[in-house]
Amino acid sequence: MLTSCSEHLRPAFRVCCEPQLIAHSNINLGKFGTFNSNQIIDRPYHLTYEFLEQEDAKAQPKLRVVPAAELHAEALGSDHAAPTESKDDDAPAEGGGGVAYDIVGEDGEVIMRNNRLTVDDPSRQTLSMDEIEELKKAGSGSGKDIIEKIMASHLGIEEKTKFSLAKYTLRKSRKYLKRFTVLPLDIPILTEYVTEKEAYRIMELRDDSLGLICSWANVHSGATRRVMTAEDGTSQIGGGRWLVVDDTGGLVTAALAERMGILYPHTEEESSDSEDGNEENLPVEHNDDTPATTTPAASTTPATTATEDTHMPDATTATTADVPNGTSPDQPRAPRKPRQHVSQSSASTNTLTVLHSNNQPNLSHLKYFGFDSGDPTPSHPLYTHLKSLSWLQLLSPTDDPTYFEPEIMPEETLATLKSSKRGNYYRKRRRWERTKRVVDETRLGGFDGLVVASNMEPATILKECVPLVKGGGQVVVYSPNAEPLVQLCDYYSKERRTAYIASQFGQQGQLNGKRKQNGVDEEEDDVEGDDEEDNFPVNPMLLLAPALQTARGRQWQVLPGRTHAFMTSKGGAEGYLFTATRVLPIEGKVEARGLRGGKKRKTGTDTSAPA
Template identity: 25%
Template sequence: MKNTSIITPNQHALIRLPSEGMKVVELKPDQIINLGKFGSFKVNEILGYSYGQAFEILDDYMVRPIKSLMEDQVQPMENESTQEEEGQFTRKDIATILSESSENNQFIIDVGSQIQKLSSDDIDKLKNSGVSSDVGQQIIDKIIEGHAGFDKKTLFSQQKYLKRKQAKFFRRFSVDYLGGSQLLEYFLEKDNQRVFDMTTESLGLLFSYANVKPGGKYLLIDETGGVILYALMERMNGEGSIVSIHENEHPNHILLRNSDYTDEMIDRMVKPINWLQFVETNAEKINWKDEPEDVIENMKATRKAQYYRQKKRAQDINHVIDLVSEGNFDAFISVSKLHMPSVLPYILPKVGGSRPIAIYSEYKERLLETQHFLSVDRRILAPSIYESKVRHYQTIPGRMHPVMSSRGLDGYVLTGTRVYPKQEGITAVGRGISKKRRAQDETEKS
């Protein structure tokens, strides 16, 4: 079982950088991981720490643990007293400048060389003087010292300016556990089309309405390459079964390689089936007959291995077909671009009574058509569309300000409850029912 709290060798992890970039890596012992301009480090240096720990890159691929990615924890420079004698800014001076802020930004003339005395060549020289964040902090100190309009900025603008420079020059990183939501977050930034612009909030909304829990039996359509499947397995805590419907000969679950789940666990929980097998269960079932033991013993090694592979494949296909034939799934979950009104007539009979369906789409219009279909079909009670929106804020002590630019798409979730409508013997009860009964009684008496 993989470790979810301690940084462990031979597991995948999510590296977070000061620039808010992310990188998925496999932590192989003795390996050196390259983080581009932020430097490189040895994997052995971070093993044994808790997930979420931040590190600073030092010389010779070494690291040291630090409190956070952005906080200035560098010790005072040895030549700080010399700088005071030469009339240069020290870190105390910079702290004083931060406290001397303007009420607004109207006096700032933000035109490159007119307000910044430090040239790009000077910055390159400082970069080449070392590899630790000491150098990054020195660069930031020099930039602030050479910025003619820094004290004319508001305190909020100064904090934002410092954060941008720290993200650019600090050689730090943190290591997070790579769960399903973290993998989704990574692909949302790297390749948002792969996950259909789904956010972690929308993922939580989808699983909440699907009532996902350990030990359940779920019907899934996942076209993200396995991101949703990984998150579903994680939420089920390794208990239960998932029938994954796909369009091709083999399912595309390539991103499960980042889950670090064993092949035995994946085979036990995930049961892939293509659409032809799902729709034509009787026709696609394999009529397998075992060969006699003496025949198997006389087979060549390659032929025997092929025989056992074919036998296992037949058993797996027949098992998943039996699961589909039994039906009574605890929920149906879909994250795909399939036309749901064409798919649901085959799906709904397999979902158990009083069980939910949850369908995600990045476009509301797709779900509106599906909602209308379900309203007419009557096998789904109260089909409704929900949306999850999260507004991010930037803060300093005593003040909050919303982030002005954010994502426009967070996706939508259509959900409803599977019911069995009664076809006959339904009597509508309303205000006129008592009058009608009295009229019938009077007719019978007369």
């Protein structure tokens, strides 16, 4: 991922996304120009590069790493004795030396210029547009020369206040400086990138909402956990398994996977198998990985890729070599042969189970992390730790053809088949095994949490999914708008719960004390009867402490003497979160204490119950 960013102080920069960084290729940054990827491969992230000035405009463009001090030169100004390495003073006329008062002294001496004399007139810039265009064409370098010329040709540059000059310089730098920064592709960057292009595809999720989702879902690595059997002997509990309903193209799934430590491909040996030879001898100095990479054992592995970006070509090249759907012959490494086949979605702990409404899950954003859900790489952790099933498979597995066991062919018949047909046969068997395993396991429930970011009516999702969450597990529902969640909160309201209990006990023959006392039995049928479903679309007893919240980070500009919140930012969906804890209500009627009317209960329940 590359971010073209000519100024680090900018709130929003233009992001262009390179899903994979390939050696010996050209990267085009639009009007900035084109450069060879070899110039940034193998370098650390977060470095800012600048196109170097070159005599020959036709020559291959060269990059230069811009030191931090130079990036900060403007902001640091004269206020700090920082060892500014920049030779070029981007901010001339730094006069005033830190005096920041808009005051004219007694003797009329101007202590600080103000904008009283500012003339708003385009003619003050003596360079014409054509001339600037000419400069742009001539200059092949960083753009600094253009800025210098423009500034020099501005008639009123001396009249500008310190602040407005800084702003002017900043604006011009942003326009003409050819700088960009290379960033690792991770969830916040991906979110920002998609938000700018097509926010609707991720339900306008923002970073702050994603953070909240991950916290409230209590999602974390369950690598050391075990699945336990519940008291009833059949259902399972825990094991670091989360259930996800994701209409954000896999962004939520990716964010959860990141927190579980299963998002990024294992960097070492798998990549070496599919290596195209380019990255064979990468040094390990700035590897983003464990200290283990410096151990002798690790350094013998040929490829230790430097960056997550550079993993991606590995992953993708690997997938193209593989036969789809887990039937791949795995890595061509001899010692692994005996157990070459790893079943897809076979992990029992630390897993994500995605429920989808189409035949196949839409997890397209996972491709940025080297995982193609339609054609997964067996070496990727998500290959085993990600499971998916459709709503049909969950609710009515027998209606789904893939749930039925394909007929078993005897070995002899198989041997007579053509190899392609035989492959087909095995593929079908494996698909059935996988589907059956995932469906059966999901229906056993006991998930550690449920995360929903869906366009579907939340109550219909929770009705089916909440019972699958273990007691004490967290339920989190995200919605770009408040209304669906307000409705959902209402379905779990205290009043509705009270009415629900009343209706349940009415059915069992026990009457709600209050109603009985007041002798309005006949109306109860209203609540219990046909519109039971309308009144109680979900069982309001199953969730504790439902809450609705929203959070938004507001960005500020911090510059010496010019610190304030940004004047503008993105509007759109606010992003709301519904959170609650799954609980196990006890059988029978429970009376709360400390609530009004609690004492009346006895007289109510003791009255004889009709049949």
